[in-house]
Amino acid sequence: MLYVHMAVVLNDLFFPKTDPHTAALLSAFAFCSTYVLRPIGALIFGYIGDTVGRKPTVILTTMMMSISCIVMANLPTYAEIGITAAWLVTGCRITQGLSSMGEIMGAEIYVTEITKPPVQYPAVAFIGIAAYAGTVVALAIASLVTHFTFNWRLAFWVGAGIAVVGSIARTRLRETPEFLEKKHQKKNDKILDLITREKIGRKTFWAYFIVYCGWPLSFYLAYMYFNPILKDSFHYSSGEIILHNFIMSIISLISIVFLAFLSYKVHPLKIIKARGQAFFLLIFAIPFVLMYATHVSHIFLLQVAILTFTLSPIPAVSVFIKYIPILRRFTAASFVYALSRALMYIITSFSLVYLTDIFGYLGLWLIMFPVTIGFLWGIHHFEKLEGALLNS
Secondary structure (H helix, E strand, O other), X not given: OHHHHOHHHHHHHHOOOOOHHHHHHHHHHHHHOOOOOHHHHHHHHHHHHHHOOHHHHHHHHHHHHHHHHHHHHOOOXXXXXXXXXXXXXHHHHHHHHHHHHHHHHHHHHHHHHHOOOOOHHHHHHHHHHHHHHHHHHHHHHHXXXXXXXXXXXXXXXXXHHHHHHHHHHHOOOOOOHHHHHHHOOOOOOHHHHHHHHOOOOHHHHHHHHHHHOHHXXXXXXXXXXXXXXXXXXXXXXXXXXXXXXXXXHHHHHHHHHHHHHHOOOOOHHHHHXXXXXXXXXXXXXXXXXXXXXXXXHHHHHHHHHHHHOOOOOOOOHHHHHOOOOHHHHHHHHHHHHHHHHHHHHHHHHHHHHHHHHHHHHHHHHHHHHHHHHHHHHHHHHHHHHHHHHHHO
């Protein structure tokens, strides 16, 4: 999250200065570089997670994050070593993307397998909330960098320290009983053979995939898409944009914490369905708010609305995970998570550069409506699975 939210500062340090259009494409490239190779990483770490165990996978990925943060903290800028800086920082971003994917999915699967509903819903949701908290802290550090000349390199040293502490703490975890039970069954056991051959239903796979496509769209719109508008239309500096997003992230964090606690009493599928329906209605208003916004508060309220009614699987993550066979769970869940983000961040960040040029703000509809309709369809599919499970 540090690089994502400090991109308005760091892109100027690590990439060559160009015209606004090329700069937008370079910014999209730097942003997407985190996610491009995630599907490959999902297959690698998924195999380790499903064969060796959940615990060693999350330790390994946390250490990868620590190393990439250390490299970033010492990386020379474009002014010092030229285009090599751009390639090195992109390599670090790719490493961070691979490791963060293994971390969060490993943690969500781990907690899903050691808890039961209804405690399971908020417990797993708080892993996603930790990611939200990471956003808030990253924006707070970025604000210190821009307003009080705080050394941005120290921020990555702090990130590396957190990752090291996390790696050490996770060595004390025990492997999940659910995974060990399946792993230690004899290979000639008919039950194990049945589990090993069991596959995710095609419709369930696509429902899982399209639900996870919602958050990348919401995140990019709220935190990335509006930055040029704030800079060009309202003359915001980089520091003001970061502070603006920091305040917005605090509001978003409060709302998601509330929903996590609510999921203990209300089924999480009902929560994200209601939120998705509200987002669908919000889509109609977004282009017109952007066309006629006369004050920065209009943009701020729109961003808060997008994050409040975001197309996020939280707090229903554990519901989706449990419908994946145990011995395929890490690989399948990680791959879907990684593929959805890789595709959606690439499609969203690059296509909006051109769609906005051609259709104006109405071009947002060409992405937002299909993704939101798919999100609601995916929830409907899992509602049917939950209903069938309860009836059985």
